[in-house]
Amino acid sequence: MKQSILFSKTRKEVSAESESINHQLLVRGGFVNQLMSGVYTYLPMGFKVLKKIENIVREEMEEIGGQEILMPALQPKENWEITGRWDTMDDLFKFTSFYSKTDLAIGPTHEEVITPLAKHQIFSYKDLPKYIFQIQTKFRDEERAKSGLLRGREFLMKDLYSFNTSEKELDDYYDGMIKVYNKIYKQIGIADKTYLTFAPGGTFSKYSHEFQTETPAGEDIIYLCKKCKVAINKEIIDEQKVCPECESSDLKEIKSIEVGNIFKLKTKFSQSFNLTYTDKNGKSHLIQMGCYGLGISRLMGTIVEVCHDERGIIWPKEVAPFDIHLISISEDEKSNKIYEILKKEGFDVLFDDREESAGSKFKDADLIGIPTRIVISSKLAKDKKVEIKKRSESDPEIINEEDLIKYLKRS
Numbered sequence: 001m002k003q004s005i006l007f008s009k010t011r012k013e014v015s016a017e018s019e020s021i022n023h024q025l026l027v028r029g030g031f032v033n034q035l036m037s038g039v040y041t042y043l044p045m046g047f048k049v050l051k052k053i054e055n056i057v058r059e060e061m062e063e064i065g066g067q068e069i070l071m072p073a074l075q076p077k078e079n080w081e082i083t084g085r086w087d088t089m090d091d092l093f094k095f096t097s098f099y100s101k102t103d104l105a106i107g108p109t110h111e112e113v114i115t116p117l118a119k120h121q122i123f124s125y126k127d128l129p130k131y132i133f134q135i136q137t138k139f140r141d142e143e144r145a146k147s148g149l150l151r152g153r154e155f156l157m158k159d160l161y162s163f164n165t166s167e168k169e170l171d172d173y174y175d176g177m178i179k180v181y182n183k184i185y186k187q188i189g190i191a192d193k194t195y196l197t198f199a200p201g202g203t204f205s206k207y208s209h210e211f212q213t214e215t216p217a218g219e220d221i222i223y224l225c226k227k228c229k230v231a232i233n234k235e236i237i238d239e240q241k242v243c244p245e246c247e248s249s250d251l252k253e254i255k256s257i258e259v260g261n262i263f264k265l266k267t268k269f270s271q272s273f274n275l276t277y278t279d280k281n282g283k284s285h286l287i288q289m290g291c292y293g294l295g296i297s298r299l300m301g302t303i304v305e306v307c308h309d310e311r312g313i314i315w316p317k318e319v320a321p322f323d324i325h326l327i328s329i330s331e332d333e334k335s336n337k338i339y340e341i342l343k344k345e346g347f348d349v350l351f352d353d354r355e356e357s358a359g360s361k362f363k364d365a366d367l368i369g370i371p372t373r374i375v376i377s378s379k380l381a382k383d384k385k386v387e388i389k390k391r392s393e394s395d396p397e398i399i400n401e402e403d404l405i406k407y408l409k410r411s
């Protein structure tokens, strides 16, 4: 992609009211644009990052038996009355249809849709287990949507729902999901700071589990066991005062953001909707359910909070908008040639062919944060050399032009 024709532009400043780092860097870098508080447009580069995260998550959900569907965001009031959440969920967006005069909700989560849906698909033990997920825009009337992508009023979430015959089967699947979530955080580059966290389990389970990423931008407080690297959410520290793994009381208080939450719902929702299956003997039982949420857009914001320096974003390779940022310093012909070669070799390249000063091109490259920067200047071109610099490192390397592809494939 040539930067001269890119829809999004970098910006030097954002308004002073935007306090979060991810908002500032993502807006300045031209990844997103804010329509109003907690509501964003994803511009071409931001959309690429979001899709990369989404695809990593999708692959892992399919690997663990998930089948993808897409449920409606518009939902009838009746379903929310059945579960008793129409009046109790503060962040539920509600409105009345002008024509039908019926009350509707805009989905903040989908138990109220998937449970009655499952009644049309699951009848006997032969239909179980089932693991159903979607990656969809959720809506929540958040009180404080001031943390950029960390807390949207409209945001992208993966939600998977499990349906099993027994609690034991549910437990096994749940344990498998913990491993899969850890694998996802590893792939997107935040595993070092992301901890399995014991959290309230509601009325039906002792605990739920959250995945919390350490960052000063976080709105949660957790207590981390330095040895086991598992944590306890502040909400349950009164009943769980020691590390659940090693019983140590040497815990460190840190600020964090919840990037995933998995919950054993057991029969809470199957009871509400009378979701049952018949066993081998024709006897009817309630289905055991679990739900597994993961905030895709929040992850994008979290990555920026964790991976940046004073100059801009440092995207981990797997989620970077491009592999290479190619910068031409008054050497357009040679740069164009190298751009074509890089593309042919399978690299995804952002080519800065704009008529800007070297200084402002370098500043933008640091802000945008593509993992590898290649500079072609007249001075280097004369000696058939190019300059390569990793965004995560401070010093560039000068290498022979003919070694470029070999070098890139190695690193």
Ligand code: ATP
Pocket (backbone or CB within 6 Å): 109, 140, 142, 149, 150, 151, 152, 153, 155, 156, 157, 258, 259, 260, 261, 293, 294, 295, 296, 297, 298
């Ligand atoms: P929080 O306590 O931060 O409000 P939550 O407990 O309400 O989170 P869940 O209902 O468990 O969140 O939603 C599943 C996942 O969706 C969360 O782990 C988080 O990653 C993401 N998420 C929740 N609310 C938002 C939001 N307003 N904006 C972006 N992502 C969100």
Ligand code: MG
Pocket (backbone or CB within 6 Å): none
């Ligand atoms: Mg919430």
